[in-house]
Amino acid sequence: MSKPSQQLSKSNNQAVTAARLVAFSWLVGVIIHGRSINELLAASPKKEDCASALSVTTSGIASLEPQQRAFAKQLLFGTVRHYHQLKGILDQLLQKAFKQKDQDLSVLLMMGLYQLSYLSTADHAALSQSVEMTRKINKNWASGLVNGVLRQYLRNKQSIEQQLSSANTFRYSHPNWIINQIQQDWPVQADQILQANNQQGPMCLRINTQQISRKDYQVQLSDLNLESKPHPVAQDALLLTKACDVVQLPGFNQGLVTVQDAAPQLVVELLQLQPGLRVLDGCAAPGGKTTHILQRQADVSLVSVELSKPRLQKIRHTLDRMGFDCDLKCADILQQDDWWDGKAFDRILIDVPCTATGVIRRNPDIKIHRTKQDLKNTVALQQKILHSVWSLLKPGGILVYATCSLFKQENERQMHQFLQTNPAEPVVLAQHLATQLVSHSQLGYQILPGEFEMDGFYLCALKKPQ
Numbered sequence: 269m270s271k272p273s274q275q276l277s278k279s280n281n282q283a284v285t286a287a288r289l290v291a292f293s294w295l296v297g298v299i300i301h302g303r304s305i306n307e308l309l310a311a312s313p314k315k316e317d318c319a320s321a322l323s324v325t326t327s328g329i330a331s332l333e334p335q336q337r338a339f340a341k342q343l344l345f346g347t348v349r350h351y352h353q354l355k356g357i358l359d360q361l362l363q364k365a366f367k368q369k370d371q372d373l374s375v376l377l378m379m380g381l382y383q384l385s386y387l388s389t390a391d392h393a394a395l396s397q398s399v400e401m402t403r404k405i406n407k408n409w410a411s412g413l414v415n416g417v418l419r420q421y422l423r424n425k426q427s428i429e430q431q432l433s434s435a436n437t438f439r440y441s442h443p444n445w446i447i448n449q450i451q452q453d454w455p456v457q458a459d460q461i462l463q464a465n466n467q468q469g470p471m472c473l474r475i476n477t478q479q480i481s482r483k484d485y486q487v488q489l490s491d492l493n494l495e496s497k498p499h500p501v502a503q504d505a506l507l508l509t510k511a512c513d514v515v516q517l518p519g520f521n522q523g524l525v526t527v528q529d530a531a532p533q534l535v536v537e538l539l540q541l542q543p544g545l546r547v548l549d550g551c552a553a554p555g556g557k558t559t560h561i562l563q564r565q566a567d568v569s570l571v572s573v574e575l576s577k578p579r580l581q582k583i584r585h586t587l588d589r590m591g592f593d594c595d596l597k598c599a600d601i602l603q604q605d606d607w608w609d610g611k612a613f614d615r616i617l618i619d620v621p622c623t624a625t626g627v628i629r630r631n632p633d634i635k636i637h638r639t640k641q642d643l644k645n646t647v648a649l650q651q652k653i654l655h656s657v658w659s660l661l662k663p664g665g666i667l668v669y670a671t672c673s674l675f676k677q678e679n680e681r682q683m684h685q686f687l688q689t690n691p692a693e694p695v696v697l698a699q700h701l702a703t704q705l706v707s708h709s710q711l712g713y714q715i716l717p718g719e720f721e722m723d724g725f726y727l728c729a730l731k732k733p734q
């Protein structure tokens with residue numbers, strides 16, 4: 269755990285305090301109330317996430333300058349990414365655990381430890397701001413304790429880290445069950461995967477080639493000093509050298525571009541879309557693949573099904589922004605009587621619910637929230653969905669199964685098991701794409717996080733016998 273020596277620029281103390289309070293309220297949401305980072309960033313904070321003093325209000329977040337908002341996000345993502353490591357340190361430092369009602373203090377301390385361990389913030393600033401925060405959350409009584417714990421860390425940093433260094437949870441900052449599962453499934457690549465999960469992924473764009481070529485969009489980005497490069501495998505993708513806010517992207521509101529990792533962009537390549545086909549996107553929100561299908565082949569009859577109503581609205585929003593349309597249905601894909609008109613499909617995509625262990629680098633809260641039981645439940649649900657939609661596919665039709673998971677039970681093994689009772693022919697990627705990818709699976713394509721600048725992802729296409 270080494271800290272950069274460079275000083276963080278400090279505009280003014282008040283703004284920095286406001287940013288820390290916002291980050292703290294988000295962290296309380298994630299760590300104590302089990303909320304996801306995506307959900308928190310998309311919504312206004314809920315009362316219970318804002319800790320006792322409720323110092324952080326919606327207007328507080330909205331009034332942050334972009335630089336302070338970026339700092340708040342850095343604190344949020346960094347503390348969550350290193351949660352298991354920071355928790356290990358905190359447990360060493362505390363003589364006894366906090367009572368339930370004071371769990372927010374452990375959040376505050378982990379945020380302080382993150383700054384002391386990973387950020388270039390001066391130690392005295394991180395320390396005094398953490399103490400100041402106790403007052404902001406109406407827990408003045410804890411200021412001495414927070415001060416003492418953080419100072420003790422600074423004094424004994426080396427010996428504490430030395431003591432913890434043999435524990436895998438500390439070393440990899442992942443929960444044991446995920447470490448064990450990754451080591452079991454990927455004995456050779458486990459170290460590389462666990463490290464990649466703790467790195468920030470690049471911002472990847474999908475250019476709406478119905479409206480503009482990738483090359484021309486790259487010029488538009490460059491005119492705004494946004495540097496990018498074409499993705500080496502995904503042909504609609506551009507990788508930004510430095511992440512930016514979507515509102516800075518030229519033509520975002522006009523639907524010229526969308527943010528999507530390069531790996532899921534390979535799904536359309538396996539679907540072999542042609543004009544006039546009847547296509548089902550069975551687990552569709554937030555609509556990344558629905559819109560990619562329409563972008564590649566506007567002349568298809570596309571039915572997109574999504575269980576969650578709020579998430580369905582996200583698809584509608586993205587369709588409208590990009591100028592596309594399809595038959596959107598809010599339904600459980602398993603309840604065919606509720607949404608199916610009885611006509612079979614030529615193509616089916618099921619981007620099934622999964623443990624999302626391939627996208628931990630973008631959603632580090634997965635490491636805190638997912639459990640081993642979730643894996644079991646998810647595998648069972650995936651299996652049900654797969655069997656259920658297979659019956660809706662025409663003979664000769666293609667089904668693409670996809671997850672953003674790394675676990676073989678959800679991916680390769682799931683497909684092998686399916687093939688035991690449902691004979692089908694695997695469909696492969698076109699040669700020019702396949703040669704650029706190293707798949708770690710004999711059946712379908714398994715991409716590991718960080719490889720080819722992609723997220724961890726699995727995709728497998730099967731052709732139904734005539």
Ligand SMILES: C[S@@+](CC[C@H](N)C(=O)[O-])C[C@H]1O[C@@H](n2cnc3c(N)ncnc32)[C@H](O)[C@@H]1O
Pocket residue numbers: 532550551552553554555556557558573574575576579599600601602619620621622
């Ligand atoms: C991995 S996400 C799909 C991502 C999407 N394909 C995209 O590219 O934007 C899985 C989606 O399946 C939905 N889902 C879960 N169970 C479902 C069910 N039984 N029927 C329909 N949708 C379901 C979830 O709400 C979630 O939005």
